[in-house]
Amino acid sequence: MDATIPDTDVVRTAVDLACRAPSVHNSQPWQWRYDAGRLDLYADPARLLVAADPRGRQLLISCGAALHHLTVAMASLRWRTHIDLLPRADGSRQVASVRFTRDAQPRSHDFDLLAAIRRRRTDRTAFSPLPDPLTAERLRAAAGAGVTVTVLPEDARPALVEATELSSAVRRYDASYQAELRWWAGHDFDTDGIPDSALATANERAMVSVGRAFPDPFTPRPSAAPTVVETGADRADASTVLMLGTPGDEPADWIRCGQALSAITLEATIARLATCTLTHLTDVDRSREVIRELAPDAGVPQLLIRVGTPTHPAPMNDTPRRSVSQVLTFA
Numbered sequence: 001m002d003a004t005i006p007d008t009d010v011v012r013t014a015v016d017l018a019c020r021a022p023s024v025h026n027s028q029p030w031q032w033r034y035d036a037g038r039l040d041l042y043a044d045p046a047r048l049l050v051a052a053d054p055r056g057r058q059l060l061i062s063c064g065a066a067l068h069h070l071t072v073a074m075a076s077l078r079w080r081t082h083i084d085l086l087p088r089a090d091g092s093r094q095v096a097s098v099r100f101t102r103d104a105q106p107r108s109h110d111f112d113l114l115a116a117i118r119r120r121r122t123d124r125t126a127f128s129p130l131p132d133p134l135t136a137e138r139l140r141a142a143a144g145a146g147v148t149v150t151v152l153p154e155d156a157r158p159a160l161v162e163a164t165e166l167s168s169a170v171r172r173y174d175a176s177y178q179a180e181l182r183w184w185a186g187h188d189f190d191t192d193g194i195p196d197s198a199l200a201t202a203n204e205r206a207m208v209s210v211g212r213a214f215p216d217p218f219t220p221r222p223s224a225a226p227t228v229v230e231t232g233a234d235r236a237d238a239s240t241v242l243m244l245g246t247p248g249d250e251p252a253d254w255i256r257c258g259q260a261l262s263a264i265t266l267e268a269t270i271a272r273l274a275t276c277t278l279t280h281l282t283d284v285d286r287s288r289e290v291i292r293e294l295a296p297d298a299g300v301p302q303l304l305i306r307v308g309t310p311t312h313p314a315p316m317n318d319t320p321r322r323s324v325s326q327v328l329t330f331a
């Protein structure tokens with residue numbers, strides 16, 4: 001056995017954790033291949049959301065998030081990752097080639113990040129405010145190079161609502177988009193998609209004016225009682241919204257944005273905060289333009305993250321994932 005490269009059990013464990021990453025509609029659009037010390041990550045075009053994401057932007061953001069999760073998992077196993085992004089110039093679907101050296105020295109924060117991989121989940125209900133304004137700055141600092149994170153001021157909220165309404169209006173009669181959304185969201189698949197339990201009920205949705213217009217959960221359920229202080233008479237969402245922008249709008253920008261999304265949401269999870277990724281605002285050109293005007297110097301808007309103090313208990317069950325044997329092959 002070659003001790004200078006991770007063995008297959010280590011790789012299997014780390015890829016399993018990497019696949020807990022968030023992905024658009026929980027589509028998990030990735031495949032991994034391990035060969036003698038090199039782990040290659042490929043985008044899975046069969047999982048492209050043709051209507052919502054024709055360019056594969058969100059598909060690559062999702063792959064970027066999985067890549068960052070992998071780095072966290074490997075660090076806690078004492079392997080440092082060396083990532084070559086888009087290693088082929090031939091437009092192939094290879095996202096990254098990753099090698100490892102046995103010199104990572106994980107600290108307690110690395111183990112906190114590891115634990116956060118298992119606890120993080122997307123929360124679509126209303127949030128209470130962040131405990132203090134510095135929290136948003138700490139989350140901002142978690143994003144790596146190549147991504148600008150802007151903490152949107154409260155007075156940006158009307159523009160976010162306007163952009164949300166614009167994108168809903170564009171999508172309302174888009175039959176392919178609606179069919180795709182209903183395929184992926186709101187019924188219980190064993191391995192992918194957004195289960196009923198992870199969708200907000202109609203009442204919960206009404207409290208969040210900047211969420212994607214998901215269908216109602218297939219199985220009606222009563223709204224869970226809030227556990228934390230109400231933020232107002234109507235318990236309207238009082239989250240802070242972070243905007244992630246990149247210098248360009250190319251595959252490398254999208255992958256880096258996914259890495260930053262993973263880093264920020266894991267840090268937020270460690271701080272016991274709730275997060276929700278929002279891309280309906282950047283799916284559609286017209287609403288993306290509204291978002292761009294909110295922070296004209298922050299690059300091309302890729303996604304937003306709603307972050308705040310949770311008002312509902314975390315769902316009992318994880319969102320499903322494909323098994324590692326479905327997404328990882330060994331040479």
Ligand SMILES: Cc1cc2nc3c(=O)[nH]c(=O)nc-3n(C[C@H](O)[C@H](O)[C@H](O)COP(=O)(O)O)c2cc1C
Nearest residue numbers: 022023024025026058121122212277278279280319
């Ligand atoms: C690129 C990307 C786009 C997403 N867009 C949205 C969105 O617009 N609205 C939303 O509620 N969740 C969004 N999500 C969250 C996914 O639906 C979620 O990660 C997936 O269902 C898995 O659930 P989990 O995050 O709880 O593990 C997005 C995630 C990613 C990575």
